[in-house]
Amino acid sequence: MNYRYMKGNFDCTILVLSSDFYQPILKIWDFYHQKNWKCPYDVITVSNKKKYESKNIECIVTGVPWDENASHFKPMVLEGLKKVKTKYVLFMVEDQIIVNRVENDNIYHALNFMENNDITKLRCLSMPEPDLPLEGDPQGPINDENFGTISKDNEYRNSLQAAIWNKDRFIELLNSKDEDFSGWILETDKDFREYSKKWKYVACRQGKGGTLLSRNEGQTDSPLIQYVELVRWGKLDHIYYDYFMDMFKKDKIDISSKEYEPFGGNLTKEELPQ
Numbered sequence: 001m002n003y004r005y006m007k008g009n010f011d012c013t014i015l016v017l018s019s020d021f022y023q024p025i026l027k028i029w030d031f032y033h034q035k036n037w038k039c040p041y042d043v044i045t046v047s048n049k050k051k052y053e054s055k056n057i058e059c060i061v062t063g064v065p066w067d068e069n070a071s072h073f074k075p076m077v078l079e080g081l082k083k084v085k086t087k088y089v090l091f092m093v094e095d096q097i098i099v100n101r102v103e104n105d106n107i108y109h110a111l112n113f114m115e116n117n118d119i120t121k122l123r124c125l126s127m128p129e130p131d132l133p134l135e136g137d138p139q140g141p142i143n144d145e146n147f148g149t150i151s152k153d154n155e156y157r158n159s160l161q162a163a164i165w166n167k168d169r170f171i172e173l174l175n176s177k178d179e180d181f182s183g184w185i186l187e188t189d190k191d192f193r194e195y196s197k198k199w200k201y202v203a204c205r206q207g208k209g210g211t212l213l214s215r216n217e218g219q220t221d222s223p224l225i226q227y228v229e230l231v232r233w234g235k236l237d238h239i240y241y242d243y244f245m246d247m248f249k250k251d252k253i254d255i256s257s258k259e260y261e262p263f264g265g266n267l268t269k270e271e272l273p274q
Helices: 023-036 073-082 104-117 167-174 183-188 190-198 238-250 258-263
Strands: 012-017 042-047 058-061 088-093 096-098 119-123 147-150 163-166 200-204 227-229
Touching: 012 073, 023 042, 023 096, 023 258, 042 073, 073 167, 073 183, 088 167, 104 119, 104 163, 104 200, 119 147, 119 167, 163 167, 167 190, 227 238
Parallel strands: 012 042, 012 088, 042 058, 119 200
Antiparallel strands: 088 163, 096 227, 119 163, 147 200
16 A cells, blocks of 8 residues: 555544443444454544443543433534544444445545545445535545535435544534534534535445345445444334344344343334334
8 A cells, every 4th residue: 555645544533423322232333343344543432421431432421411302412423523633534323333344445545535625525325325426536436436426405415324524614514503403403404504515525326225235226335334224213223123133143242131122122023113
């Protein structure tokens, strides 16, 4: 590898959004992050009041109380971003379980592409796909076959699927509204969409067809991070139940224990929300 060419590509931190309640799910994220990624980046997570113990992840106890409308999202993310000292941050949620090996060279290319083309956000998975061609000189897998531009009026321009962000601009976007808000508000509110139009967003074309397990014709896995969401509506997602049960069995992960009961770990596939 030409490290001179790759200068600056270690300028990234991973921030995993979580909370006290979701720490059992974070434990699974932590396991598969270590299994599938020989990761050179620091990993940070956030909690309300309970520290998550891990040799792999630094936990920031924010003291932010849980809110039933999920408006704790903004202050908790901002507390986590305060600890990020790098220019870029890979922002994930704890139920986005990494299921394939991550190739560091591809992440390096993504960061360099962002740096060279003044990209504010690079979404790692086609959820949703880009709607315009990629602009800028290709770097490795960051080419028009695998990536494209997210248009200024794209409804889910600010989707919280896993993405690499310019940290300072992410903070600026969060602070563009004075009040606290949920992640869903950030994703769907037209004011955030309008505010973000001054920035360039890019998204992957690969990784998701009709579901996180299916592919459209010609579609492959994401060259950056292939993940599957474990939880939907607060419970294990029945769509991916069989997939995860097979994976957990191979890795000797037991979700029938009491700590997973709040997420439906004691329920059958048919008993989970449909």
